[in-house]
Amino acid sequence: xxxxxFHGVYPEEKIIGGKFxxxxxVEQEVSDDASLKRLTEIVNYEKIYSIAKKQMDxxxxxxxxxxxxxxxxxxxxxxxxxxxxxxxxxxxxGGVFKSGNASVSLSRKFE
Numbered sequence: 001x002x003x004x005x006f007h008g009v010y011p012e013e014k015i016i017g018g019k020f021x022x023x024x025x026v027e028q029e030v031s032d033d034a035s036l037k038r039l040t041e042i043v044n045y046e047k048i049y050s051i052a053k054k055q056m057d058x059x060x061x062x063x064x065x066x067x068x069x070x071x072x073x074x075x076x077x078x079x080x081x082x083x084x085x086x087x088x089x090x091x092x093x094g095g096v097f098k099s100g101n102a103s104v105s106l107s108r109k110f111e
Contacts, residue, residue: 001052006059007066010094014059019091022052026074027083043078051077052086063088067106075110083109 001024006017026043051073055066067086074084085107093102 001049003053003056005056007056007061007063007090008094009061013094018093020056020063021089021091022056022070023087023089024048024052024070024074025083025085026078026081028078028081041080043081047077048074063090063102064104064106067104071106071108075108081110083107 001022003020003022004017005020006014007020008014008018026048028043030042052070055069055073058066058069060066067088070086071084074081074086085105087103087105089101089103091101092099
């Protein structure tokens with residue numbers, strides 16, 4: 001998922017914003033074939049997108065905070081998952097970076 005957001009510690013990042021890529025992996029055990037036929041029984045990726053968008057729309061200094069909040073929301077919304085990982089890639093970050101990307105990846109096991 002690609003977003004334009006205003007995350008960062010440098011003043012210019014908060015004013016001009018930047019592009020971010022969010023990758024989310026969710027694992028869920030499936031007990032039978034019937035559960036694969038009902039959207040209510042599996043992870044709905046439109047809802048995953050909505051969670052990511054909601055968190056990416058709130059400016060924060062650290063992308064680690066954004067990733068943690070996405071994980072928290074996913075865990076609250078999808079009670080049948082057993083693992084989730086969120087990776088946020090900040091394309092061409094500000095500050096001392098002249099090129100390249102910065103990223104953070106957080107994961108959590110759910111019981």
